[in-house]
Amino acid sequence: DTGSAAAVPIDDVDIAYVTPVTIGTPPQTLQLDFDTGSSDLWVFSSHTPASQVRGQEIYSPNKSSTAKLLEGHTWSITYGDGSASRGNVYVDNFTVGGLSVAQQAVQTAQQVSSSFTSETNIDGLLGLGFSTLNTVSPKSQLTFFDNAKASLDSPVFTVDLKAQAAGTYDFGFIDKAKYTGEITYVPVNTNPGYWTFTSSGYAVGSGSFSSQSITGIADTGTSLVYLPTAIVTAYYRQVSGATNSRNYGGYVFPCSSALPTFTFGVGDARFTIPSSYISYSPIAPGSSTCFGGLQSSSGLGINIWGDVALKAAFVVFNGANPPTIGWAKK
Numbered sequence: 001d002t003g004s005a006a007a008v009p010i011d012d013v014d015i016a017y018v019t020p021v022t023i024g025t026p027p028q029t030l031q032l033d034f035d036t037g038s039s040d041l042w043v044f045s046s047h048t049p050a051s052q053v054r055g056q057e058i059y060s061p062n063k064s065s066t067a068k069l070l071e072g073h074t075w076s077i078t079y080g081d082g083s084a085s086r087g088n089v090y091v092d093n094f095t096v097g098g099l100s101v102a103q104q105a106v107q108t109a110q111q112v113s114s115s116f117t118s119e120t121n122i123d124g125l126l127g128l129g130f131s132t133l134n135t136v137s138p139k140s141q142l143t144f145f146d147n148a149k150a151s152l153d154s155p156v157f158t159v160d161l162k163a164q165a166a167g168t169y170d171f172g173f174i175d176k177a178k179y180t181g182e183i184t185y186v187p188v189n190t191n192p193g194y195w196t197f198t199s200s201g202y203a204v205g206s207g208s209f210s211s212q213s214i215t216g217i218a219d220t221g222t223s224l225v226y227l228p229t230a231i232v233t234a235y236y237r238q239v240s241g242a243t244n245s246r247n248y249g250g251y252v253f254p255c256s257s258a259l260p261t262f263t264f265g266v267g268d269a270r271f272t273i274p275s276s277y278i279s280y281s282p283i284a285p286g287s288s289t290c291f292g293g294l295q296s297s298s299g300l301g302i303n304i305w306g307d308v309a310l311k312a313a314f315v316v317f318n319g320a321n322p323p324t325i326g327w328a329k330k
């Protein structure tokens, strides 16, 4: 089996991407944020209080002839940005881009935090991290990828995110038309459950490449790139007027400033993030001060290669044993 579905930016700065999925019988279509940085599949549902729903599509298990309540199971999750949700669990038919899983655990929200309510374009999340991170209790549940893996032609999914355009999530195959040159694979550390790998170093603009190990997670659910402070200050030293603003919570700079590119290494391969991705967005609509797409990870305790980096590559998440991650130019 294989599957392929679109990854569509939800706004004009690619803060997140959503992918259509269908749940139940007859099929109910929702737009989910596919997230390699977590491992819960949860949706806005008929159990979500109306006061917390603002236009999101919902899943109604009572309208699905194949839905079954997972008795006594609950879930509760809090993400890095402080947003949270919790609820109960059903199993039902679940399809992504032609790839179906018959008894997928679908976590129905009974409570979502205000940031989810206000994010009207996201109807829920589909976790693509390792199932060890799943929060369902008393028995944790498998991700869609883990459930589908045995039926896939190859135990992989690939991520091709684009700037202000629809990209794709492919399951079970590697589409040669989506990348150029070779794919460079490196090991993945699955503890505690992210796709953690080690980059071989970085360069700012046309500067020399600094070979150093940068261990971090490949996270489709994080918008920006968060790296060690020394690297980030070296970058913004090349940007006139850049400051690390406590007020705006990170590096900002005059939108008119010239920005260097940022290159990162994976093994012997080199990937360059265009300046336009790092000139992320004005701090407010129409402002001449811009917020950087590269920020310090010092407060996070983990380095994160988010969408700003993933957009610059074609990435293979290889779920074989042992798992690896592959990066290619496109």
Ligand SMILES: CC(C)C[C@H](NC(=O)C[C@H](O)[C@H](CC1CCCCC1)NC(=O)CC[C@H](O)[C@H](Cc1ccccc1)NC(=O)OC(C)(C)C)C(=O)O
Pocket: 015, 016, 033, 035, 036, 037, 038, 039, 077, 078, 079, 080, 081, 082, 083, 119, 133, 134, 219, 220, 221, 222, 223, 224
């Ligand atoms: C609970 C654990 C098992 C897993 C958990 N994993 C994570 O927190 C990482 C994961 O990738 C989560 C997944 C996101 C949660 C919030 C909704 C969107 C998905 N990432 C995160 O928690 C990181 C948050 C993102 O970076 C937000 C996302 C966003 C999207 C739309 C609108 C506003 C904000 N972007 C964001 O803040 O962009 C700015 C900085 C430009 C404003 C953890 O490590 O704690």
